[in-house]
Amino acid sequence: MSLASKFGNRVRPISKESYNNNKQENRRAQRKSNLFKEGAVVFKPRPDTQEQVRMLPFLDHDYFVRPIKAHYEMGADKSSFPCPKTKGEPCDVCDYGSKMWAEGKQDFAKKLWSKDAAIVYIVDRAHEDHNPCILKLSFTNEKTLRERMENKKTHEIMPVNDLEIGHDLFFTLTDTGKKLPGNSNSLKELSGLDFDRDATPLGTEKQVGKWIDFMEENPILDQLNWLSNSEMLKIAGIDIDDDEDDDSEQSDDDDAPEREAEEAPTSTNEDEESEAEEDKAPPASSKKSEGLSQAERLAALRNRIGRK
Numbered sequence: 001m002s003l004a005s006k007f008g009n010r011v012r013p014i015s016k017e018s019y020n021n022n023k024q025e026n027r028r029a030q031r032k033s034n035l036f037k038e039g040a041v042v043f044k045p046r047p048d049t050q051e052q053v054r055m056l057p058f059l060d061h062d063y064f065v066r067p068i069k070a071h072y073e074m075g076a077d078k079s080s081f082p083c084p085k086t087k088g089e090p091c092d093v094c095d096y097g098s099k100m101w102a103e104g105k106q107d108f109a110k111k112l113w114s115k116d117a118a119i120v121y122i123v124d125r126a127h128e129d130h131n132p133c134i135l136k137l138s139f140t141n142e143k144t145l146r147e148r149m150e151n152k153k154t155h156e157i158m159p160v161n162d163l164e165i166g167h168d169l170f171f172t173l174t175d176t177g178k179k180l181p182g183n184s185n186s187l188k189e190l191s192g193l194d195f196d197r198d199a200t201p202l203g204t205e206k207q208v209g210k211w212i213d214f215m216e217e218n219p220i221l222d223q224l225n226w227l228s229n230s231e232m233l234k235i236a237g238i239d240i241d242d243d244e245d246d247d248s249e250q251s252d253d254d255d256a257p258e259r260e261a262e263e264a265p266t267s268t269n270e271d272e273e274s275e276a277e278e279d280k281a282p283p284a285s286s287k288k289s290e291g292l293s294q295a296e297r298l299a300a301l302r303n304r305i306g307r308k
């Protein structure tokens with residue numbers, strides 16, 4: 001008996017069709033978009049375990065995190081990607097959100113708008129031999145840390161990422177028990193965020209040199225998965241041309257966004273999405289020219305923090 005006749009109904013050797021379907025460039029194109037680019041090393045806290053990390057100082061600014069804006073749960077794949085407004089550049093997805101807001105589709109607009117978050121390179125104290133990795137903090141996390149680092153009486157700021165007298169950061173990844181509709185995984189969030197009372201040096205001279213080299217070679221903003229406006233619109237399922245060509249202002253114009261809005265809100269198949277995004281930020285303001293620019297925000301934060 002030939003192998004094929006004996007086992008042929010149990011296994012499926014490669015076919016030309018699957019070979020073609022699995023060309024790597026096709027797979028990449030189909031890959032769900034994530035906030036971070038492929039290869040970026042993002043810290044994955046162990047569940048229910050107190051983590052001890054040290055936030056590294058930045059090379060190019062003196063705040064303790066890098067504020068970013070990001071779009072979440074975009075399109076059928078529930079993709080995420082950074083918002084170009086992070087870099088002070090225009091964002092067609094945000095603009096489309098504002099257009100929807102102006103048309104009275106507030107809920108859909110809020111889904112489209114980018115949310116605030118922050119990223120920072122950290123050293124995991126449990127693995128100091130590893131390269132620095134990225135810790136993503138929600139808007140709420142950042143607020144908590146700001147409160148923790150300020151002396152309520154003197155308003156002095158704890159120099160948390162100082163090279164010599166910095167403070168390690170503790171937190172625990174906990175399960176909120178909350179689930180978003182249509183999602184079997186519950187949301188997780190960082191809790192117990194607090195700084196070590198003791199001031200400690202960042203590391204040995206050799207370690208610190210290595211970590212700074214790493215950050216120079218791997219600028220943190222370059223670790224985000226930057227897409228063009230047309231790629232973002234495609235992922236978000238927005239067809240601006242169709243929208244603008246349709247001057248009937250009838251059902252067609254309304255349908256596209258509504259259909260999108262009705263899709264199941266989430267799937268937490270990516271760690272980066274597993275935090276309670278809802279808590280991240282107040283909805284973006286309704287104006288396109290919302291708030292301060294990135295540079296203004298950083299300048300304001302620098303002012304508030306001051307320098308020794």
Ligand SMILES: [Zn+2]
Nearest residue numbers: 083091094114
């Ligand atoms: Zn945007």
